[in-house]
Amino acid sequence: MSDEVKYGLAGVLADDTAISKVVPETNSLTYRGYAVQDLAVNGSFEETAYLIWNGELPTTSQLEAFRKKERSERGISKDLHETIRRYNKSAHPMDMIRTSLSFAGQEDKDANTGSGMTSAGFDKEGLYDLSVRMFAQIPEMVAAEFRHREGKDAIAPDDSLSWSENFFHMCFGEVPAPEVVKCFDVSMVLYAEHSFNASTFTARVIGSTTSDLYSACVGGIGALKGPLHGGANEAVMHMLKEIGEPGKAKQWMQGAISEKRKIMGFGHRVYRSGDSRVPTMTDYFQKMVEVTGTDEAKKYWEMSRILDDTMVEAKGIYPNLDFPAGPAYYLMGFPIPMFTPLFVMSRITGWTAHVIEQLENNKLIRPLSAYNGEAQRKFVPIGERS
Numbered sequence: 001m002s003d004e005v006k007y008g009l010a011g012v013l014a015d016d017t018a019i020s021k022v023v024p025e026t027n028s029l030t031y032r033g034y035a036v037q038d039l040a041v042n043g044s045f046e047e048t049a050y051l052i053w054n055g056e057l058p059t060t061s062q063l064e065a066f067r068k069k070e071r072s073e074r075g076i077s078k079d080l081h082e083t084i085r086r087y088n089k090s091a092h093p094m095d096m097i098r099t100s101l102s103f104a105g106q107e108d109k110d111a112n113t114g115s116g117m118t119s120a121g122f123d124k125e126g127l128y129d130l131s132v133r134m135f136a137q138i139p140e141m142v143a144a145e146f147r148h149r150e151g152k153d154a155i156a157p158d159d160s161l162s163w164s165e166n167f168f169h170m171c172f173g174e175v176p177a178p179e180v181v182k183c184f185d186v187s188m189v190l191y192a193e194h195s196f197n198a199s200t201f202t203a204r205v206i207g208s209t210t211s212d213l214y215s216a217c218v219g220g221i222g223a224l225k226g227p228l229h230g231g232a233n234e235a236v237m238h239m240l241k242e243i244g245e246p247g248k249a250k251q252w253m254q255g256a257i258s259e260k261r262k263i264m265g266f267g268h269r270v271y272r273s274g275d276s277r278v279p280t281m282t283d284y285f286q287k288m289v290e291v292t293g294t295d296e297a298k299k300y301w302e303m304s305r306i307l308d309d310t311m312v313e314a315k316g317i318y319p320n321l322d323f324p325a326g327p328a329y330y331l332m333g334f335p336i337p338m339f340t341p342l343f344v345m346s347r348i349t350g351w352t353a354h355v356i357e358q359l360e361n362n363k364l365i366r367p368l369s370a371y372n373g374e375a376q377r378k379f380v381p382i383g384e385r386s
């Protein structure tokens with residue numbers, strides 16, 4: 001270990017950003033200056049997406065035009081549908097969405113817009129158009145992959161529906177109660193952006209080589225899949241199912257703590273005393289429990305309260321957004337392995353905005369390493385090696 005190295009880049013300021021601000025001291029998060037909880041409760045995910053890319057909230061007519069643009073970009077190709085139908089049904093949905101986005105990139109004649117592969121160079125408008133296209137099409141990929149795993153045909157998008165309503169329609173063939181759609185929409189707002197988290201930083205690193213936007217986002221998907229990052233929302237639900245009932249929750253948590261196990265959905269690199277997004281998502285998880293009204297839903301709610309209290313009391317480690325989001329998605333009817341692809345559908349806004357910001361003032365991201373391997377030595381011909 002070297003004193004000069006910042007392991008995991010912890011505490012390192014790697015660049016400027018005007019997209020979001022995380023303030024750990026006050027557990028607050030703003031997108032372009034707006035508190036995330038205000039955006040989530042009072043606005044829609046479409047408005048947040050517009051804000052993240054354009055820097056300002058849309059007026060009524062701007063939002064109308066944005067919605068029209070998003071709807072006009074819906075519709076993945078027949079070839080991609082055909083490819084999805086060939087996927088191994090037991091593959092993880094994150095592997096499926098990573099493959100589908102990559103497939104869409106090789107089909108898209110505009111894929112290299114704004115990249116070093118074209119002589120035109122940086123093209124902000126072109127990159128924005130590509131971003132909206134991915135935002136419009138990724139939900140259809142996720143829904144088609146879900147239905148393929150279930151042995152069902154894909155459902156075409158419905159342009160009369162909002163981005164969130166349309167996703168439910170493409171998954172289940174119907175739009176649930178407005179309260180359920182709102183809870184989902186809130187989760188999308190909360191997941192959209194979080195400064196230099198691992199997947200966004202990955203996307204920026206790829207963007208900094210002036211590679212293309214699809215490559216940057218495919219890389220982001222790879223980084224998000226891990227349970228230390230986006231994959232934790234799935235792990236939380238597996239944990240709740242493993243514990244099984246509220247009566248066992250405290251003892252389970254105490255056992256996990258004494259065995260020094262990492263408990264999924266808790267802790268954060270930046271927040272040390274609570275994740276700014278958790279109170280809002282917890283309120284909406286509770287609303288999902290009320291809407292569902294089942295004993296199972298109440299059981300997950302009670303368990304999550306006990307786990308939260310026990311962990312905070314024993315270790316002073318607080319839940320992160322994945323903790324309430326996982327069970328909320330479960331109550332919406334999504335299968336567990338689909339939770340991280342839902343995160344992708346939202347975070348595509350943050351990833352693309354960051355790649356555009358990176359390219360606006362680009363400097364290749366290339367840190368140094370402290371070498372701790374063998375000292376230089378003489379080459380030994382193969383016949384002389386022991």
Ligand SMILES: CC(=O)SCCNC(=O)CCNC(=O)[C@H](O)C(C)(C)COP(=O)(O)OP(=O)(O)OC[C@H]1O[C@@H](n2cnc3c(N)ncnc32)[C@H](O)[C@@H]1OP(=O)(O)O
Nearest residue numbers: 227228229230232261262263264265266267268269320322
């Ligand atoms: C949307 C998101 O991506 S949010 C993050 C989602 N990830 C998770 O929920 C996975 C579980 N959490 C973790 O693994 C970590 O908290 C991370 C990876 C998120 C942050 O990690 P780091 O900033 O590197 O903190 P680090 O892992 O060094 O933890 C610091 C201390 O807190 C403990 N700690 C942190 N998180 C946890 C946890 N979830 N369970 C148990 N102990 C924990 C560590 O064991 C360590 O203790 P020690 O100093 O006694 O060794």
Ligand SMILES: O=C([O-])CC(=O)C(=O)O
Nearest residue numbers: 193194196197198269270
């Ligand atoms: O910021 C992080 O390290 C992880 C996180 O919460 C996110 O990406 O939303």
